[in-house]
Amino acid sequence: MPRPDLLQRLATHTVEREHAQLRRRLRTIDHVDGPWLHSGSQRLLSFCSNDYLGLAQHPQLVAALTRAAREEGVGSTSAHLICGHRSAHAELEEALAVWTGRERALLFSTGYMANLGVLQALLARGDVCVQDKLNHACLLDGAQLSGAELKRYPHADVTAAARQLASHPTAAALLATDGVFSMDGDVAPLRELASLCALEGATLMVDDAHGFGVLGDDGAGSLSAAQLGQHEVPLLMATLGKALGCSGAFVAGPDALIEGLIQFARPYIYTTAMPPALAAAALEAVQVARSETWRRDKLAGLIARFRHGAAELGLPLAHSASAIQPLLLGSADTALGAAQALERQGLLVTAIRPPTVPAGQARLRITLSAAHEEAHVDRLLGALETLRLSDASQAPLGNPV
Numbered sequence: 280m281p282r283p284d285l286l287q288r289l290a291t292h293t294v295e296r297e298h299a300q301l302r303r304r305l306r307t308i309d310h311v312d313g314p315w316l317h318s319g320s321q322r323l324l325s326f327c328s329n330d331y332l333g334l335a336q337h338p339q340l341v342a343a344l345t346r347a348a349r350e351e352g353v354g355s356t357s358a359h360l361i362c363g364h365r366s367a368h369a370e371l372e373e374a375l376a377v378w379t380g381r382e383r384a385l386l387f388s389t390g391y392m393a394n395l396g397v398l399q400a401l402l403a404r405g406d407v408c409v410q411d412k413l414n415h416a417c418l419l420d421g422a423q424l425s426g427a428e429l430k431r432y433p434h435a436d437v438t439a440a441a442r443q444l445a446s447h448p449t450a451a452a453l454l455a456t457d458g459v460f461s462m463d464g465d466v467a468p469l470r471e472l473a474s475l476c477a478l479e480g481a482t483l484m485v486d487d488a489h490g491f492g493v494l495g496d497d498g499a500g501s502l503s504a505a506q507l508g509q510h511e512v513p514l515l516m517a518t519l520g521k522a523l524g525c526s527g528a529f530v531a532g533p534d535a536l537i538e539g540l541i542q543f544a545r546p547y548i549y550t551t552a553m554p555p556a557l558a559a560a561a562l563e564a565v566q567v568a569r570s571e572t573w574r575r576d577k578l579a580g581l582i583a584r585f586r587h588g589a590a591e592l593g594l595p596l597a598h599s600a601s602a603i604q605p606l607l608l609g610s611a612d613t614a615l616g617a618a619q620a621l622e623r624q625g626l627l628v629t630a631i632r633p634p635t636v637p638a639g640q641a642r643l644r645i646t647l648s649a650a651h652e653e654a655h656v657d658r659l660l661g662a663l664e665t666l667r668l669s670d671a672s673q674a675p676l677g678n679p680v
Protein backbone atom coordinates (compact mmCIF):
# COMPACT_ATOMS: atom_id res chain seq x y z
CA MET A 280 0.00 0.00 0.00
CA PRO A 281 1.42 3.44 -0.89
CA ARG A 282 2.18 5.81 1.95
CA PRO A 283 -0.60 8.45 2.43
CA ASP A 284 0.32 11.92 1.17
CA LEU A 285 -0.01 14.30 4.13
CA LEU A 286 -0.55 17.46 2.08
CA GLN A 287 -3.20 15.70 0.02
CA ARG A 288 -4.98 14.56 3.19
CA LEU A 289 -4.96 18.09 4.58
CA ALA A 290 -6.35 19.46 1.31
CA THR A 291 -9.15 16.86 1.47
CA HIS A 292 -10.05 18.02 4.98
CA THR A 293 -10.20 21.62 3.73
CA VAL A 294 -12.52 20.65 0.87
CA GLU A 295 -14.75 18.75 3.32
CA ARG A 296 -14.92 21.85 5.48
CA GLU A 297 -15.83 23.93 2.45
CA HIS A 298 -18.64 21.50 1.58
CA ALA A 299 -19.97 21.73 5.12
CA GLN A 300 -19.93 25.53 4.67
CA LEU A 301 -17.58 25.83 7.63
CA ARG A 302 -14.48 27.09 5.83
CA ARG A 303 -12.72 29.91 7.68
CA ARG A 304 -11.42 32.83 5.65
CA LEU A 305 -8.82 35.46 6.43
CA ARG A 306 -9.70 39.11 6.07
CA THR A 307 -6.95 41.70 5.82
CA ILE A 308 -7.58 44.89 7.75
CA ASP A 309 -5.75 47.81 6.15
CA HIS A 310 -6.32 50.40 8.83
CA VAL A 311 -7.84 50.67 12.30
CA ASP A 312 -9.35 53.80 13.78
CA GLY A 313 -10.91 53.03 17.18
CA PRO A 314 -13.86 50.72 16.50
CA TRP A 315 -13.69 51.45 12.76
CA LEU A 316 -11.92 49.03 10.45
CA HIS A 317 -10.93 49.72 6.86
CA SER A 318 -10.65 46.67 4.63
CA GLY A 319 -10.25 47.27 0.90
CA SER A 320 -12.95 49.76 -0.03
CA GLN A 321 -15.06 48.95 3.04
CA ARG A 322 -15.27 50.96 6.25
CA LEU A 323 -16.81 48.77 8.91
CA LEU A 324 -17.92 49.43 12.48
CA SER A 325 -16.45 46.51 14.39
CA PHE A 326 -18.17 44.57 17.14
CA CYS A 327 -15.70 41.72 17.21
CA SER A 328 -12.43 42.90 18.76
CA ASN A 329 -11.38 42.05 22.32
CA ASP A 330 -10.13 45.59 22.94
CA TYR A 331 -12.65 45.91 25.76
CA LEU A 332 -11.25 49.08 27.29
CA GLY A 333 -10.32 50.70 23.98
CA LEU A 334 -6.61 50.82 24.85
CA ALA A 335 -5.06 49.35 21.69
CA GLN A 336 -4.55 52.81 20.17
CA HIS A 337 -4.16 54.80 23.39
CA PRO A 338 -1.56 57.55 22.81
CA GLN A 339 0.26 56.77 26.08
CA LEU A 340 0.69 53.12 25.07
CA VAL A 341 1.87 54.09 21.61
CA ALA A 342 4.33 56.59 23.11
CA ALA A 343 5.68 54.00 25.59
CA LEU A 344 6.16 51.48 22.79
CA THR A 345 7.94 53.88 20.45
CA ARG A 346 10.13 55.31 23.21
CA ALA A 347 11.23 51.84 24.32
CA ALA A 348 11.80 50.70 20.73
CA ARG A 349 14.00 53.73 20.10
CA GLU A 350 16.05 52.99 23.20
CA GLU A 351 16.06 49.17 23.25
CA GLY A 352 15.43 48.14 19.64
CA VAL A 353 12.72 45.85 18.36
CA GLY A 354 13.48 42.24 19.26
CA SER A 355 14.48 40.87 22.66
CA THR A 356 17.13 38.85 20.73
CA SER A 357 16.89 35.78 22.96
CA ALA A 358 14.88 33.60 25.32
CA HIS A 359 14.31 34.93 28.85
CA LEU A 360 16.80 32.47 30.35
CA ILE A 361 19.59 33.46 27.94
CA CYS A 362 19.76 37.26 27.69
CA GLY A 363 16.22 38.22 26.62
CA HIS A 364 14.86 39.14 30.06
CA ARG A 365 15.01 42.95 30.18
CA SER A 366 14.12 45.41 32.89
CA ALA A 367 10.85 46.22 31.04
CA HIS A 368 9.78 42.58 31.48
CA ALA A 369 10.76 42.57 35.15
CA GLU A 370 8.87 45.82 35.85
CA LEU A 371 5.77 44.55 34.06
CA GLU A 372 5.83 41.27 36.02
CA GLU A 373 6.09 43.21 39.27
CA ALA A 374 3.17 45.49 38.31
CA LEU A 375 0.98 42.53 37.31
CA ALA A 376 1.70 40.70 40.58
CA VAL A 377 0.77 43.80 42.59
CA TRP A 378 -2.43 44.39 40.59
CA THR A 379 -3.65 40.81 40.89
CA GLY A 380 -2.57 40.47 44.54
CA ARG A 381 -0.24 37.57 43.83
CA GLU A 382 3.32 36.94 45.02
CA ARG A 383 4.84 36.85 41.57
CA ALA A 384 3.98 36.91 37.87
CA LEU A 385 5.71 35.43 34.84
CA LEU A 386 5.33 36.68 31.27
CA PHE A 387 4.63 34.42 28.30
CA SER A 388 4.56 35.45 24.63
CA THR A 389 0.89 34.43 24.22
CA GLY A 390 -1.95 33.12 26.32
CA TYR A 391 -1.94 29.94 24.31
CA MET A 392 1.67 29.30 25.28
CA ALA A 393 1.03 30.21 28.92
CA ASN A 394 -1.72 27.61 29.23
CA LEU A 395 0.33 24.93 27.45
CA GLY A 396 3.31 25.78 29.66
CA VAL A 397 1.43 25.63 32.95
CA LEU A 398 -0.36 22.36 32.23
CA GLN A 399 2.70 20.67 30.75
CA ALA A 400 4.91 21.74 33.68
CA LEU A 401 2.42 20.85 36.38
CA LEU A 402 0.76 17.65 35.21
CA ALA A 403 2.02 14.19 34.30
CA ARG A 404 0.69 10.78 33.36
CA GLY A 405 -1.43 9.41 36.24
CA ASP A 406 -2.75 12.86 37.21
CA VAL A 407 -6.25 14.09 36.43
CA CYS A 408 -7.19 17.40 34.84
CA VAL A 409 -10.84 18.38 35.28
CA GLN A 410 -12.12 21.09 32.93
CA ASP A 411 -15.31 22.87 31.95
CA LYS A 412 -16.47 21.64 28.52
CA LEU A 413 -16.52 25.21 27.21
CA ASN A 414 -12.96 26.06 28.25
CA HIS A 415 -10.76 27.71 25.67
CA ALA A 416 -9.03 25.36 23.22
CA CYS A 417 -5.57 25.99 24.67
CA LEU A 418 -6.53 24.70 28.12
CA LEU A 419 -7.82 21.52 26.52
CA ASP A 420 -4.73 21.22 24.31
CA GLY A 421 -2.45 21.79 27.32
CA ALA A 422 -4.09 18.96 29.24
CA GLN A 423 -3.65 16.64 26.27
CA LEU A 424 0.00 17.62 25.94
CA SER A 425 0.61 16.91 29.63
CA GLY A 426 -0.38 13.22 29.41
CA ALA A 427 -2.78 13.58 32.37
CA GLU A 428 -6.29 12.15 32.12
CA LEU A 429 -8.61 14.90 30.86
CA LYS A 430 -12.17 14.89 32.26
CA ARG A 431 -14.60 17.50 30.93
CA TYR A 432 -17.71 18.43 32.90
CA PRO A 433 -20.88 20.02 31.43
CA HIS A 434 -20.67 23.79 31.37
CA ALA A 435 -20.56 25.39 34.85
CA ASP A 436 -21.80 22.15 36.47
CA VAL A 437 -20.01 22.10 39.84
CA THR A 438 -21.75 18.87 40.89
CA ALA A 439 -20.43 17.08 37.81
CA ALA A 440 -16.95 18.48 38.47
CA ALA A 441 -17.19 17.16 42.03
CA ARG A 442 -18.12 13.70 40.73
CA GLN A 443 -15.13 13.69 38.40
CA LEU A 444 -12.73 14.66 41.17
CA ALA A 445 -14.25 12.15 43.57
CA SER A 446 -13.82 9.37 41.02
CA HIS A 447 -10.03 9.94 41.13
CA PRO A 448 -9.53 10.26 44.91
CA THR A 449 -5.81 9.56 44.99
CA ALA A 450 -4.61 11.22 41.78
CA ALA A 451 -2.97 14.65 41.83
CA ALA A 452 -5.69 16.90 40.41
CA LEU A 453 -5.96 20.26 38.65
CA LEU A 454 -9.32 21.87 37.97
CA ALA A 455 -9.06 24.48 35.21
CA THR A 456 -11.75 26.91 34.09
CA ASP A 457 -12.11 30.05 32.05
CA GLY A 458 -13.03 32.99 34.31
CA VAL A 459 -15.26 34.58 31.65
CA PHE A 460 -16.13 32.12 28.86
CA SER A 461 -14.81 33.39 25.56
CA MET A 462 -17.74 32.43 23.32
CA ASP A 463 -20.55 32.76 25.89
CA GLY A 464 -19.53 35.71 28.06
CA ASP A 465 -20.77 34.20 31.31
CA VAL A 466 -18.63 33.97 34.46
CA ALA A 467 -17.63 30.57 35.91
CA PRO A 468 -19.03 29.63 39.36
CA LEU A 469 -15.66 30.55 40.83
CA ARG A 470 -16.46 30.53 44.52
CA GLU A 471 -18.16 27.13 44.31
CA LEU A 472 -15.25 25.71 42.32
CA ALA A 473 -12.79 27.10 44.87
CA SER A 474 -14.70 25.43 47.73
CA LEU A 475 -14.80 22.16 45.81
CA CYS A 476 -11.04 22.25 45.18
CA ALA A 477 -10.36 23.01 48.86
CA LEU A 478 -12.53 20.04 49.86
CA GLU A 479 -10.94 17.67 47.33
CA GLY A 480 -7.33 18.83 47.71
CA ALA A 481 -7.26 19.81 44.02
CA THR A 482 -5.44 22.84 42.60
CA LEU A 483 -7.62 25.48 40.91
CA MET A 484 -6.48 27.30 37.78
CA VAL A 485 -8.43 30.21 36.25
CA ASP A 486 -7.86 31.56 32.75
CA ASP A 487 -9.06 35.13 33.06
CA ALA A 488 -8.30 36.26 29.51
CA HIS A 489 -11.69 38.00 29.22
CA GLY A 490 -12.16 39.16 32.82
CA PHE A 491 -8.78 40.76 33.45
CA GLY A 492 -8.92 44.55 33.10
CA VAL A 493 -12.72 44.53 33.01
CA LEU A 494 -14.12 42.90 36.16
CA GLY A 495 -13.42 43.41 39.84
CA ASP A 496 -12.03 46.24 41.90
CA ASP A 497 -9.70 48.30 39.86
CA GLY A 498 -10.16 45.85 36.94
CA ALA A 499 -8.08 43.12 38.57
CA GLY A 500 -10.37 40.47 37.06
CA SER A 501 -12.96 37.84 37.85
CA LEU A 502 -11.06 36.51 40.88
CA SER A 503 -10.97 39.93 42.44
CA ALA A 504 -14.71 40.28 41.72
CA ALA A 505 -15.28 36.93 43.47
CA GLN A 506 -12.90 37.91 46.29
CA LEU A 507 -10.68 34.91 45.74
CA GLY A 508 -7.02 35.32 46.62
CA GLN A 509 -3.90 33.34 45.85
CA HIS A 510 -4.64 30.88 48.64
CA GLU A 511 -7.95 29.78 47.04
CA VAL A 512 -6.78 30.11 43.43
CA PRO A 513 -3.03 29.53 43.24
CA LEU A 514 -2.96 29.64 39.44
CA LEU A 515 -4.15 32.69 37.56
CA MET A 516 -3.48 33.14 33.85
CA ALA A 517 -4.52 36.27 31.96
CA THR A 518 -3.67 37.82 28.64
CA LEU A 519 -2.37 41.23 27.67
CA GLY A 520 -3.93 41.12 24.19
CA LYS A 521 -7.53 41.78 25.14
CA ALA A 522 -8.57 44.50 27.65
CA LEU A 523 -4.97 45.72 27.89
CA GLY A 524 -4.78 46.30 24.14
CA CYS A 525 -1.28 44.80 23.77
CA SER A 526 -0.17 41.19 23.24
CA GLY A 527 1.24 38.44 25.43
CA ALA A 528 0.13 36.88 28.70
CA PHE A 529 1.18 36.12 32.25
CA VAL A 530 0.75 33.56 34.98
CA ALA A 531 0.50 34.86 38.54
CA GLY A 532 0.70 32.95 41.80
CA PRO A 533 2.98 31.79 44.59
CA ASP A 534 6.74 32.13 44.31
CA ALA A 535 7.20 28.34 44.15
CA LEU A 536 4.83 28.11 41.15
CA ILE A 537 6.66 30.81 39.21
CA GLU A 538 10.06 29.35 40.02
CA GLY A 539 8.83 25.92 38.87
CA LEU A 540 7.51 27.34 35.60
CA ILE A 541 10.85 29.00 34.92
CA GLN A 542 12.49 25.58 35.34
CA PHE A 543 9.98 23.34 33.57
CA ALA A 544 7.50 25.21 31.32
CA ARG A 545 8.84 24.47 27.85
CA PRO A 546 6.78 27.17 26.06
CA TYR A 547 8.47 29.64 28.44
CA ILE A 548 11.98 28.29 28.17
CA TYR A 549 12.37 27.53 24.48
CA THR A 550 11.11 30.69 22.85
CA THR A 551 12.19 34.28 22.25
CA ALA A 552 11.07 36.69 24.96
CA MET A 553 8.39 39.21 23.95
CA PRO A 554 9.83 42.45 22.56
CA PRO A 555 10.81 44.72 25.47
CA ALA A 556 9.00 47.65 23.83
CA LEU A 557 5.80 45.62 24.01
CA ALA A 558 6.43 45.01 27.71
CA ALA A 559 6.89 48.78 28.15
CA ALA A 560 3.57 49.40 26.37
CA ALA A 561 1.84 46.77 28.52
CA LEU A 562 3.24 48.40 31.68
CA GLU A 563 1.69 51.67 30.54
CA ALA A 564 -1.55 49.78 29.82
CA VAL A 565 -1.58 48.47 33.41
CA GLN A 566 -1.35 52.01 34.73
CA VAL A 567 -3.99 53.39 32.36
CA ALA A 568 -6.39 50.46 32.90
CA ARG A 569 -6.13 50.84 36.67
CA SER A 570 -6.50 54.60 36.78
CA GLU A 571 -8.97 55.38 33.96
CA THR A 572 -11.92 53.82 35.75
CA TRP A 573 -14.34 55.66 33.44
CA ARG A 574 -13.52 53.07 30.76
CA ARG A 575 -15.06 50.25 32.81
CA ASP A 576 -18.02 52.46 33.71
CA LYS A 577 -18.59 53.38 30.06
CA LEU A 578 -18.34 49.75 28.98
CA ALA A 579 -20.87 48.72 31.65
CA GLY A 580 -23.27 51.41 30.35
CA LEU A 581 -22.91 50.20 26.76
CA ILE A 582 -23.48 46.57 27.80
CA ALA A 583 -26.67 47.56 29.66
CA ARG A 584 -27.86 49.62 26.68
CA PHE A 585 -27.27 46.74 24.28
CA ARG A 586 -28.96 44.16 26.48
CA HIS A 587 -31.96 46.38 27.10
CA GLY A 588 -32.36 47.12 23.38
CA ALA A 589 -31.82 43.50 22.36
CA ALA A 590 -34.37 42.27 24.91
CA GLU A 591 -36.93 44.77 23.58
CA LEU A 592 -36.36 43.38 20.10
CA GLY A 593 -36.77 39.83 21.39
CA LEU A 594 -33.28 38.84 20.21
CA PRO A 595 -31.90 35.48 21.43
CA LEU A 596 -29.49 36.92 24.01
CA ALA A 597 -27.23 34.72 26.14
CA HIS A 598 -27.10 35.13 29.94
CA SER A 599 -24.00 37.29 29.85
CA ALA A 600 -23.26 40.47 31.76
CA SER A 601 -19.80 40.85 30.23
CA ALA A 602 -18.50 42.64 27.13
CA ILE A 603 -19.11 39.40 25.19
CA GLN A 604 -22.77 39.39 24.13
CA PRO A 605 -23.53 36.37 21.94
CA LEU A 606 -26.75 36.07 19.97
CA LEU A 607 -27.53 32.37 19.86
CA LEU A 608 -28.77 31.48 16.40
CA GLY A 609 -28.41 27.68 16.22
CA SER A 610 -27.43 26.77 12.69
CA ALA A 611 -24.13 27.78 11.11
CA ASP A 612 -26.03 28.98 8.01
CA THR A 613 -28.22 31.33 10.02
CA ALA A 614 -25.22 32.77 11.87
CA LEU A 615 -23.23 33.24 8.68
CA GLY A 616 -26.20 34.77 6.87
CA ALA A 617 -26.76 37.22 9.73
CA ALA A 618 -23.07 38.24 9.77
CA GLN A 619 -23.15 38.81 6.00
CA ALA A 620 -26.33 40.86 6.22
CA LEU A 621 -24.79 43.03 8.97
CA GLU A 622 -21.69 43.51 6.87
CA ARG A 623 -23.83 44.81 4.00
CA GLN A 624 -25.00 47.44 6.50
CA GLY A 625 -21.40 48.36 7.38
CA LEU A 626 -21.09 46.36 10.62
CA LEU A 627 -18.53 43.67 11.33
CA VAL A 628 -19.72 40.94 13.69
CA THR A 629 -18.20 37.47 13.61
CA ALA A 630 -20.28 34.36 13.09
CA ILE A 631 -18.90 31.68 15.40
CA ARG A 632 -19.54 28.22 14.04
CA PRO A 633 -18.54 24.63 14.82
CA PRO A 634 -15.97 23.37 15.63
CA THR A 635 -15.30 26.48 17.75
CA VAL A 636 -18.73 25.97 19.36
CA PRO A 637 -20.76 22.74 19.50
CA ALA A 638 -22.92 21.80 16.48
CA GLY A 639 -26.30 23.55 16.57
CA GLN A 640 -24.95 26.38 18.76
CA ALA A 641 -23.63 28.78 16.13
CA ARG A 642 -23.91 32.42 17.10
CA LEU A 643 -23.02 35.99 16.43
CA ARG A 644 -20.31 36.90 18.93
CA ILE A 645 -20.86 40.59 19.58
CA THR A 646 -18.21 42.31 21.67
CA LEU A 647 -18.48 45.79 23.11
CA SER A 648 -15.69 48.19 23.96
CA ALA A 649 -15.18 51.47 25.76
CA ALA A 650 -14.11 52.70 22.32
CA HIS A 651 -17.77 52.46 21.20
CA GLU A 652 -20.31 55.22 21.66
CA GLU A 653 -24.00 54.83 22.48
CA ALA A 654 -24.81 55.76 18.87
CA HIS A 655 -22.74 52.76 17.71
CA VAL A 656 -24.74 50.39 19.90
CA ASP A 657 -27.99 51.93 18.63
CA ARG A 658 -26.83 51.47 15.06
CA LEU A 659 -26.08 47.80 15.75
CA LEU A 660 -29.51 47.30 17.34
CA GLY A 661 -31.14 49.01 14.38
CA ALA A 662 -29.37 46.69 11.96
CA LEU A 663 -30.21 43.60 14.03
CA GLU A 664 -33.87 44.61 14.02
CA THR A 665 -33.91 44.40 10.23
CA LEU A 666 -32.68 40.78 10.35
CA ARG A 667 -35.73 39.40 12.17
CA LEU A 668 -33.70 37.08 14.39
CA SER A 669 -36.16 36.95 17.25
CA ASP A 670 -37.50 33.54 16.26
CA ALA A 671 -34.03 31.99 15.67
CA SER A 672 -33.47 28.93 17.83
CA GLN A 673 -32.17 29.79 21.28
CA ALA A 674 -29.69 27.25 22.58
CA PRO A 675 -29.71 27.00 26.38
CA LEU A 676 -26.20 28.22 27.05
CA GLY A 677 -24.40 30.04 29.78
CA ASN A 678 -25.07 30.75 33.39
CA PRO A 679 -27.44 33.43 34.58
CA VAL A 680 -25.22 36.18 36.05
Ligand SMILES: Cc1ncc(COP(=O)(O)O)c(C=O)c1O
Pocket residue numbers: 388389390391392415417457461486488489518519520527528
Ligand atom coordinates in the same frame (compact mmCIF):
# COMPACT_ATOMS: atom_id res chain seq x y z
C1 LIG B 1 -9.99 32.16 27.35
C2 LIG B 1 -8.78 32.35 26.49
N1 LIG B 1 -7.60 31.86 26.92
C3 LIG B 1 -6.49 31.99 26.19
C4 LIG B 1 -6.49 32.64 24.99
C5 LIG B 1 -5.23 32.72 24.19
O1 LIG B 1 -4.62 33.95 24.41
P1 LIG B 1 -3.63 34.55 23.31
O2 LIG B 1 -4.48 35.16 22.26
O3 LIG B 1 -2.80 35.54 24.05
O4 LIG B 1 -2.83 33.40 22.80
C6 LIG B 1 -7.70 33.17 24.50
C7 LIG B 1 -7.84 33.90 23.23
O5 LIG B 1 -7.09 34.19 22.45
C8 LIG B 1 -8.87 33.03 25.27
O6 LIG B 1 -10.05 33.50 24.84
